[in-house]
Amino acid sequence: MIRSCGISLAVATSGIRRIVSTNGVATRSVKRKLKLKDRVINTQNSPPLSIPMPGPETKQDSVLRRLWHEEIKSHWRLIAVSAFLSAATALAASGYALVVNILTKRLEAASPEILWLAPLLVMGVVIWRALSLHFQMRVTSRLALTICRDLQSRMYERFVRAEFSTIRALAPGDVLSRFTNDLSAIREMLIRLSNSLLRDSVQLLAGFVIMLWLDWVLALAVLLLAPVILPVMTRIAAAITRRATQTQAHIGATTNYLQETIGGTRIVKSFGWEREASLRSASEFNERLNLQMEVIRLRARIEPILEVFGGVALSLVFVIAGWRAMSGASDVSDFLGFIVALLVTSPALRSLGGLSGAIQEGLAALRRCYQIVDLTPETGGNDSPASSGDISLDKVSFAYEPGVPVLNELSLKAVPGEFLIILGPSGVGKSTLLDIILGLVQASTGKVALGDHVQSADRLTNWRKSFAYVSQQTLLFEGTIAENLRMADATASDEAIWFALEQAEASQFVRDLPLGIEENIGPGGHRLSGGQRQRLAIARALLKPAPVLVLDEATSALDADTEQAVIAQLKALQDRTVLLVTHREDLTHHATQVIRLSRPQQN
Structure with a gap:
């Protein structure tokens, strides 16, 4: 069992998107004939929501x-x-x-x-x-x-x-x-x-x-x-x-x-900011001392x-x-x-x-x-999770602030066996689109559906069981490789874990470890390289029996050869729908469908 008590809650907060989409669900194999499509969708990025902590001062x-x-x-x-x-x-x-x-x-x-x-x-x-x-x-x-x-x-x-x-x-x-x-x-x-x-x-x-x-x-x-x-x-x-x-x-x-500063030590040192960071920390500690005194x-x-x-x-x-x-x-x-x-x-x-x-x-x-x-919990719903990988968005719009659209009447459809790439430069709302698909935020207008299941606010946790997700910031936990991968499927056998590792081009370096899948990777997986951590995250998503695989810049830490091998494995998944978010034009030749995002006009 992963020792969650040893994991920083700060890390858990920053990685909550990964946590809330880890439950598993069975899938069905569906094969469809695919055609390459290429469309342009307007988007506009906006700062994250600023919601005050609930709970007024009480007597x-x-x-x-x-x-x-x-x-x-x-x-x-x-x-x-x-x-x-x-x-x-x-x-x-x-x-x-x-x-x-x-x-x-x-x-x-x-x-x-x-x-x-x-x-x-x-x-x-x-x-x-x-x-x-x-x-x-x-x-x-x-x-x-x-x-x-x-x-x-x-x-x-x-x-x-x-x-x-x-x-x-x-x-x-x-x-x-x-x-x-x-x-x-x-x-x-x-x-x-x-x-x-x-x-x-x-x-x-x-x-x-x-x-x-x-x-x-x-x-x-x-x-x-x-x-x-x-x-x-x-x-x-x-x-x-x-x-x-x-x-x-x-x-x-x-x-x-x-x-922020301890976790970003590499940035602090690379900018020569040690003195400024020390001065600010000394000021914070002094203020704390004054309040405590x-x-x-x-x-x-x-x-x-x-x-x-x-x-x-x-x-x-x-x-x-x-x-x-x-x-x-x-x-x-x-x-x-x-x-x-x-x-x-x-x-x-x-x-x-x-x-x-x-x-x-x-x-x-x-x-x-x-x-x-007193934080308001999400609701899960009593219906069974969707087993279909047929995902569709119908005229979906979203805005963080009135008159500042992020997505404007976006529509798309993808089916199992399809490899869909969502393309666009940084800041145009690619991650916001994934948040909507995963049910992390609700669209302002429009409809998101998986087969016959329509996304709704009263059954979001069940909705996410149909998705496996790999984020930009790889989130692993202290424990063994097997423990990390079994977050996706607690009943997975060692054979299933090794198969997922092979699909993610991670089996070789895991076999080279002294204890293999029983190797402890340390807090946040710090004993592994960035590319190794990313491949384990991809393997974890592949192990989850979900019909839709969502990847957000999930190959950014891989070398070119490994990236091509991983993408080839993903394209071979005929029973799953694969959505890959990227800003790289050179990956579009792998896609069966490309959604290009750009900034819409503000009202």
Whole structure:
């Protein structure tokens, strides 16, 4: 199995056209007598669609409700165990106050029970807390990581199934950042929520209950300080949310820049652009540092504020206790127990205060991840894929913008055994025409059909099963040659793979490899030359049992002799319709039909 986890999502984004057309379907052999045709069609190229990422900013409570219903609620068993262990850990910590109160009373009474009761109670609480804390951290961390895994899987499934026009509008680096940096922020939020929220809340509540039981006057005095600190914490949390959103967006832009420059190292070096690239990257990293430091600066305010709050509370307790002691209304054992309970609740309060910053960053990241989850998926349809290779376009027009036509009433027809070449210079819409044929974009007007099957927006995934596609940018995945080719047909035998390799003039160099078709070609197939990768891509398309073979400049990396041999093999495919896009006039003599594209007049 190809290790898809090791493949960059940026590569997957740029190669989505190849991904969405990899499902196989059976073919029928149809032989037809062919005649050479040569027509001129007007086209006009236009920039790709610019579609904003869906998913408006939502309120915090809406995101939290969605997180609960879609990601957390289904893991109720882990939640129950985590809640039990968190409560046990919190109660053990609060139990220290009761232990101090009980032992102090024994000391005041000079009771001999102190000799055995002290180690029994102290070590009992210590062991109780240590064991519950150990298992709580394991269970809650598993809960958080499982939720992140499921969310990441949902994101990827929605991404690859989204409409192509939406995917094309996204920056690969930004998408990659959502799957990595944003998921890391969510993971940190969930782990801290799982480990701290319930445990510290219970510890805070239990400690306050013990304080009320020991001395309700002192407890109420401490509670009256809460209205002073809550508004301050709320303002800090809102500021953290704003900065965290800006930081994550900037990380996405930086990731996109790194993906472009690292992947284009050859270009950077050939133009002597190392210094400029380094300066720009340093600027991006510095901006990221400034944004992160702003978030840290805001989060750093929380601990000191809570520390001051704790100091004020402790001072107030001593003032009131001292005033009461002077009037003879104070009990030393209750006072010490109260102080221990206050000291136990103080770390819990600081932890919950620090948790606020992590929650705000996590929620900002979660909003960005839900934008991926909310991408509109394509529909596949319930009918069987077309088995006919009779492809026809009837008066197909397309424009990215009103009044700027790319294709204008284009019509063509090709049948199995035909070798059709779509010819034209760069920028006249050849790839756009292929996108329409593959169902990656929808024609503005006109009809595209395969036999009796008419292309429609509600069954695009089934439509693509009738096509095998080879792109200009060869896309292979880390894994063996056999694994890469079986993307076209998971049930293909080794014999079928070798036959496809022979048709693509790739069998000889594969046989020369130490492990043959079981050779690992590395990420993106980087262990092979450009021509070798292209031949494997052609073999993969030939292995797919699809009636129509679509090639976009698919022989550009081959030497002249190999190219002629591959084209001869393609022309011999009597049971398939072959469409080849090229800008090279010298290949037209191989064609049974030539479609020449030129720029139409703008309206």
